[in-house]
Structure formats: structure tokens, C-alpha cells
Amino acid sequence: MFLDDRHLTRRRLLAGASFVLGLGLLPAAAAKKTAKSRDRADEPSSGTALPIPALVDLTPGTPYELVAQPALHAFRRDLPVDVVGYGGTYMGPVLRMRRGDTVAVRVVNRLARPTNVHWHGLLVEGHVDGGTSPILEPGASWEASLAVDQPAATLWYHAHVHGSTTQDVHDGLAGMLIVEDGVAQTLGLPSTWGVDDLPLILQDRDFDDMGRPVLPPLTGNLEHGFRGHTPIVNGVADATARVPGRRVRLRLLNASGARTHRLVFDDRRPFHLIASDDGYLPAPIELAFLPLAPGERAEILVDFASGPAALLTEPDAHEHRAGGSVALLPDVLEAPARLVAFEPQRDQTNSHPVPKALVPLPDLPESTLGIPRRRFELRVSPGLTAAGGVAGHDHSGHGAMAMHAATPSPPPRLTINGRSFDMGRIDEQVKLGTTEIWEIVSPDMAHPFHLHGAHFRVLSEDGGRPKLWNGGMKDTVQVENSAELLITFTRKADASAPFVYHCHLLEHEDGGMMGAFTVA
Numbered sequence: 001m002f003l004d005d006r007h008l009t010r011r012r013l014l015a016g017a018s019f020v021l022g023l024g025l026l027p028a029a030a031a032k033k034t035a036k037s038r039d040r041a042d043e044p045s046s047g048t049a050l051p052i053p054a055l056v057d058l059t060p061g062t063p064y065e066l067v068a069q070p071a072l073h074a075f076r077r078d079l080p081v082d083v084v085g086y087g088g089t090y091m092g093p094v095l096r097m098r099r100g101d102t103v104a105v106r107v108v109n110r111l112a113r114p115t116n117v118h119w120h121g122l123l124v125e126g127h128v129d130g131g132t133s134p135i136l137e138p139g140a141s142w143e144a145s146l147a148v149d150q151p152a153a154t155l156w157y158h159a160h161v162h163g164s165t166t167q168d169v170h171d172g173l174a175g176m177l178i179v180e181d182g183v184a185q186t187l188g189l190p191s192t193w194g195v196d197d198l199p200l201i202l203q204d205r206d207f208d209d210m211g212r213p214v215l216p217p218l219t220g221n222l223e224h225g226f227r228g229h230t231p232i233v234n235g236v237a238d239a240t241a242r243v244p245g246r247r248v249r250l251r252l253l254n255a256s257g258a259r260t261h262r263l264v265f266d267d268r269r270p271f272h273l274i275a276s277d278d279g280y281l282p283a284p285i286e287l288a289f290l291p292l293a294p295g296e297r298a299e300i301l302v303d304f305a306s307g308p309a310a311l312l313t314e315p316d317a318h319e320h321r322a323g324g325s326v327a328l329l330p331d332v333l334e335a336p337a338r339l340v341a342f343e344p345q346r347d348q349t350n351s352h353p354v355p356k357a358l359v360p361l362p363d364l365p366e367s368t369l370g371i372p373r374r375r376f377e378l379r380v381s382p383g384l385t386a387a388g389g390v391a392g393h394d395h396s397g398h399g400a401m402a403m404h405a406a407t408p409s410p411p412p413r414l415t416i417n418g419r420s421f422d423m424g425r426i427d428e429q430v431k432l433g434t435t436e437i438w439e440i441v442s443p444d445m446a447h448p449f450h451l452h453g454a455h456f457r458v459l460s461e462d463g464g465r466p467k468l469w470n471g472g473m474k475d476t477v478q479v480e481n482s483a484e485l486l487i488t489f490t491r492k493a494d495a496s497a498p499f500v501y502h503c504h505l506l507e508h509e510d511g512g513m514m515g516a517f518t519v520a
């Protein structure tokens with residue numbers, strides 16, 4: 001719809017090529033390595049035992065205190081370093097809420113920096129959404145009353161101070177949030193926390209010699225975003241998890257700033273996708289590969305009856321396009337890297353079957369004629385040089401090197417419809433209760449588009465049908481070239497605390513690729 005056929009064909013070829021390349025690079029010995037005998041009964045044979053964040057059930061009544069505070073944490077074995085998080089850990093507990101409940105959370109800031117908390121994917125009104133206001137100064141606190149009314153899903157929460165979200169999430173200000181509605185039990189899905197229902201929060205870091213994660217200054221990473229050499233899961237590198245030797249449910253959350261996690265198992269075993277961002281799919285989808293962009297979630301069922309396997313993240317080469325030229329920028333990862341090695345244990349419980357059907361989705365409209373549309377163009381434009389000229393894009397494939405060149409290029413301009421985010425400006429006004437189609441266009445590169453306060457269905461991607469894994473309810477979607485999103489707005493937000501839409505590549509968000517909207 002937005003592109004000529006030649007472009008589409010080339011893109012398909014490109015995607016296919018990287019897929020095959022990934023196959024060739026898979027370490028065939030990885031699965032065997034994890035089967036090595038263990039020295040100690042409670043220690044995995046290699047790597048670090050995957051930590052499982054505490055599960056906290058929020059119930060109506062006394063507010064739950066979510067305290068943002070410093071903590072000590074070891075990303076790599078025996079190298080504890082200073083981090084931040086909620087409640088004294090790197091990141092925070094998994095907060096579980098039941099549909100129909102109204103729960104209160106008191107966010108307390110015991111950090112030296114201003115902070116706030118946004119409930120990503122939770123359908124609540126603007127004044128408790130935490131996306132723009134209030135900002136809590138050190139020592140301050142804020143109580144949010146959250147009326148939970150949406151289907152079961154794996155969501156998350158994270159700091160959302162404009163301009164410092166990249167650093168804050170990197171440092172640990174993020175956690176998982178789960179909405180439950182009883183459907184998992186009805187469907188017979190694995191639901192024992194930390195046993196056959198595992199949260200996997202995926203990130204990537206670079207570490208110094210002391211084991212401290214290092215994030216280069218934002219300004220140097222505005223165009224491409226930071227990608228680390230070391231994948232971490234639930235805060236640890238080289239994670240190993242003991243699992244029962246049967247079907248297990250994994251709740252995947254991409255909490256990386258810029259990396260799209262391109263997920264495969266080392267033995268290419270298929271798995272079943274059962275839920276995307278905001279709930280179950282109508283039926284499980286069998287896949288052997290799943291890309292998860294920053295901010296996205298997915299729930300999958302994996303069978304460990306057939307032996308050990310490692311979940312890998314494939315190199316995230318990303319495309320930049322400018323003035324008819326296209327460059328494929330290589331990732332810092334040269335080969336698929338391990339996220340978690342799973343070690344199945346013998347287990348008496350019968351394996352949970354893969355349900356035939358899950359939860360039906362509402363019908364899509366037969367025609368989109370007459371549905372109001374808005375168009376959003378996400379741009380990464382060359383910055384202006386001191387002389388007033390336009391700087392060229394860095395297409396050398398060596399972004400970091402170019403950054404240290406004698407004449408550094410000015411930072412790119414990150415805009416939506418030609419404007420960078422302005423806290424004092426309302427960009428769009430939406431009528432409460434309406435359904436609209438938002439056309440998202442990303443001419444320069446792929447952007448994970450996200451909006452607050454509403455969920456959507458993907459109607460089309462790049463002028464064609466949505467990708468297999470984008471058919472369900474979503475709040476974040478990787479827009480390669482273009483996408484049409486069908487959005488119903490059911491939660492209010494006024495100009496004092498508007499919702500925002502933005503790119504979830506955190507450097508782009510901080511750099512201004514964001515807009516504000518009211519719903520009334």
C-alpha cells in the first residue's frame with residue numbers, strides 16, 4: 001500500500017537470508033553441553049541459576065509500596081555491583097493483579113534521581129498511567145489507584161521520565177506485571193510460578209572489568225540505539241534454568257532499550273505462541289523463530305520432554321534507509337548468543353497439552369471505510385551541522401567509530417510528523433469510545449511503535465497481511481515500513497496527564513520520537 005513491489009520483494013529476501021544465516025551459525029554442541037553432570041545438587045552444571053523474581057499478588061485494600069531504591073546485584077557470578085530497582089533488587093517483583101479488582105500502589109522514590117512508574121499495557125486513565133506525570137523528586141511518593149479491567153496478559157512497569165528512560169531502565173527500573181482472569185486454569189495452561197510458568201525478562205548489556213553495566217552517553221546512540229554484547233535474563237548473564245521435563249510456559253518480555261531479540265532454540269525445536277502483548281491468541285501458533293521488539297511481550301509453550309535446549313538471541317542486524325540507499329548495520333553480536341540454557345528434570349506430572357483453541361478475538365470490521373484515520377510518520381533525520389548544513393547519515397556500519405571521528409556528526413533529529421516531543425503540547429485529541437485507524441510510517445528504519453491507554457489490532461504491515469505473531473491484541477509493534485493499527489479508545493486522559501505514543505527504542509523515545517494525546 002505504501003511501497004512499491006521491488007522494495008517489498010527485496011525486504012522479504014533480506015528477512016529470509018538472515019533466517020538461513022542464523023541456521024548455519026547455531027552452535028550444535030550447545031544442547032549437549034548443558035547435559036553435563038553437576039557437582040552440586042542445587043547448582044546448574046554451567047552458568048548462573050536463573051533468578052525468578054518474587055511474585056506479589058496485589059489485592060484491594062492497603063496500598064502496595066513499590067519503592068524505587070538502590071540495590072546490590074551480581075549480573076555475573078560473584079561480582080556484586082551497585083544498581084537500582086524496586087524493593088531492594090535489580091528490577092522489581094512481578095506484580096500480579098486480578099481482573100475486576102481495583103488495587104492501589106504507592107510509588108516511593110528513595111533514589112537520588114527523579115522518577116515515576118508507567119504501567120505498560122495496563123488500561124487505566126491518564127492520571128494514573130504514569131507516562132507523563134507526576135514526576136517524583138527524591139523523597140516524594142505517589143499513590144495510583146488502578147482499576148484492572150482487561151483480559152489476562154503479561155505486561156510490565158518501568159520508569160518513564162522523558163530524557164532518562166534509557167538510563168533508568170538500563171539501571172534496573174523495570175519489572176513484570178501480570179493480569180489474571182482465571183482463563184489459564186480453564187485452558188489447563190502451565191501455571192505454577194517459577195516451576196512451569198517462568199518469567200524471562202530479556203535485556204542486553206556491556207560490562208566493565210568490575211562487572212558493572214556500562215551505557216555510553218545517550219547522544220552517541222540516538223540514531224541506532226545501544227546494543228550490548230552480553231544478553232542477560234532476569235538480570236543474569238549465562239542463565240541456566242532447571243525445568244520439569246514436560247511442557248513449560250515462558251513469559252517473554254523484551255526490556256532491552258534497542259535490541260530486537262530474535263528468538264530461536266539451539267536445536268530449532270518448535271514452540272507454541274499462545275499470547276502476545278495484551279492477551280491470548282485465538283489459537284496457539286507453532287513457530288521456530290520469534291522476533292520480539294523492545295517493549296513487546298509473548299507467552300510461549302515449550303516442550304522439554306525431548307531434552308535440554310538453550311534459548312538464543314540471534315544477531316539483530318538492522319536496516320537504515322536514506323535517500324534511496326539502504327544499509328544493513330551489523331549487530332555487535334556476531335553469532336546467536338545464549339539467553340537461557342534449560343535443564344529438564346525428571347518429573348511425575350503429566351505434561352500440559354497444547355490447547356486447540358484459546359480465547360477468541362472480536363471480529364475485525366468487514367470494511368474500514370468510514371473509520372477515522374490519523375497518520376504518524378516516524379523519522380530519524382540528519383542533524384544540522386554547526387554551519388547550518390545537513391549532516392549525512394552514518395552508513396559505514398561502524399557507528400561507534402564514526403562517533404569518535406575528528407568531526408562528530410551532530411545528533412539526528414527524532415520526530416513524529418516533523419515534531420519532537422514537547423511536554424507542553426497536545427498533539428492529538430481523540431474522542432472517548434471511538435475506534436480509529438492509525439497509520440504508522442517509518443521511512444528510515446524499523447521502529448517499535450507503542451501507545452499508552454489503548455490496545456490495538458494490526459490490520460496490515462508493509463501493505464500486506466500482518467505477520468503471524470502480530471495477529472492478537474497489541475500495544476507495541478515493530479513497524480518495518482508501515483502498519484495500520486485498529487485502535488479503540490476506552491480510557492480517559494486530559495491535558496493535565498495526557499497519554500503518549502512513541503517509539504519504544506528507548507534512545508528514540510528519549511530523543512523526542514513521542515507525542516501526547518488526550519482522550520475525552
Ligand code: C2O
Pocket residue numbers: 118120131158160295450452500502504
Ligand atoms: Cu513501555 Cu511509554 O512505555
Ligand code: CU
Pocket residue numbers: 446447448503504505508509513
Ligand atoms: Cu525508533
